[in-house]
Amino acid sequence: MLSVKQLNQYYGAAHTLRGVSLSLEKGQCLALLGRNGVGKTTLLKCLMGVLPVAGGEVYFDDVDITRMKPHERARAGIAYVPQGREIFARLTVEENLRMGMAVKPGRHASAIRQDVFALFPVLKDMLHRRGGDLSGGQQQQLAIARALLADPKLIFFDEPTEGIQPSIIKDIERVIRLLRERGDMAILLCEQYFDFAHALADKFIVLSRGEVVAAGAHAQMAGDDVKRHLAV
Numbered sequence: 001m002l003s004v005k006q007l008n009q010y011y012g013a014a015h016t017l018r019g020v021s022l023s024l025e026k027g028q029c030l031a032l033l034g035r036n037g038v039g040k041t042t043l044l045k046c047l048m049g050v051l052p053v054a055g056g057e058v059y060f061d062d063v064d065i066t067r068m069k070p071h072e073r074a075r076a077g078i079a080y081v082p083q084g085r086e087i088f089a090r091l092t093v094e095e096n097l098r099m100g101m102a103v104k105p106g107r108h109a110s111a112i113r114q115d116v117f118a119l120f121p122v123l124k125d126m127l128h129r130r131g132g133d134l135s136g137g138q139q140q141q142l143a144i145a146r147a148l149l150a151d152p153k154l155i156f157f158d159e160p161t162e163g164i165q166p167s168i169i170k171d172i173e174r175v176i177r178l179l180r181e182r183g184d185m186a187i188l189l190c191e192q193y194f195d196f197a198h199a200l201a202d203k204f205i206v207l208s209r210g211e212v213v214a215a216g217a218h219a220q221m222a223g224d225d226v227k228r229h230l231a232v
């Protein structure tokens with residue numbers, strides 16, 4: 001479903017991504033691991049088309065999307081839950097959710113699907129609150145719900161546990177597991193919290209200074225060569 005070949009990216013003279021390759025199939029969850037500043041967010045932004053790449057190729061469902069614009073990728077079925085959530089603070093929860101639906105033409109006028117409220121009941125209770133008045137955990141849930149309303153085939157999560165209280169981390173883990181078990185979506189989960197990623201991932205890659213330094217299946221994930229790249 002997603003195939004990334006030899007991706008390179010620079011911020012000015014800084015070579016931020018160095019020949020990154022990965023692949024991800026429908027129904028799989030790939031954990032993207034690595035310390036602060038190794039290039040995880042940069043990689044997700046390149047895959048979403050928010051940042052241009054200097055070299056390499058990105059294929060989504062066998063289509064070369066390397067130069068496609070972000071909104072075209074969203075329409076093709078790629079959704080992004082950014083680090084820091086980036087919800088609209090002055091819009092209500094309902095308006096934020098409708099932003100997710102706007103990806104598909106004509107969809108904004110229809111009702112918000114109930115399955116989203118089944119995943120995150122708290123959002124139904126808070127429909128008319130402003131996004132900025134929600135707690136960090138609730139905002140994270142809102143950001144995930146907004147992404148799901150675009151009916152993605154591939155979803156990127158950028159550190160969804162960052163700054164979130166443990167009880168809500170459990171809720172988010174439950175939702176990501178459910179999405180994985182549904183089998184109709186591919187998930188790229190960028191995380192520094194190893195246990196969370198380990199609980200969900202079918203396979204992993206580890207980035208260090210913009211390079212893939214380890215990769216493997218779930219069974220190899222708890223090995224020392226992975227932890228070595230994550231320990232502070």
Ligand SMILES: Nc1ncnc2c1ncn2[C@@H]1O[C@H](COP(=O)(O)OP(=O)(O)OP(=O)(O)O)[C@@H](O)[C@H]1O
Nearest residue numbers: 011014016034035036037038039040041042043083
């Ligand atoms: N807009 C930018 N301009 C220049 N350098 C940047 C920019 N954004 C990030 N960088 C640098 O690129 C490198 C990779 O950053 P990136 O945010 O992708 O890392 P990360 O692995 O996602 O880290 P974090 O966990 O802190 O989000 C870092 O050295 C960072 O300082």
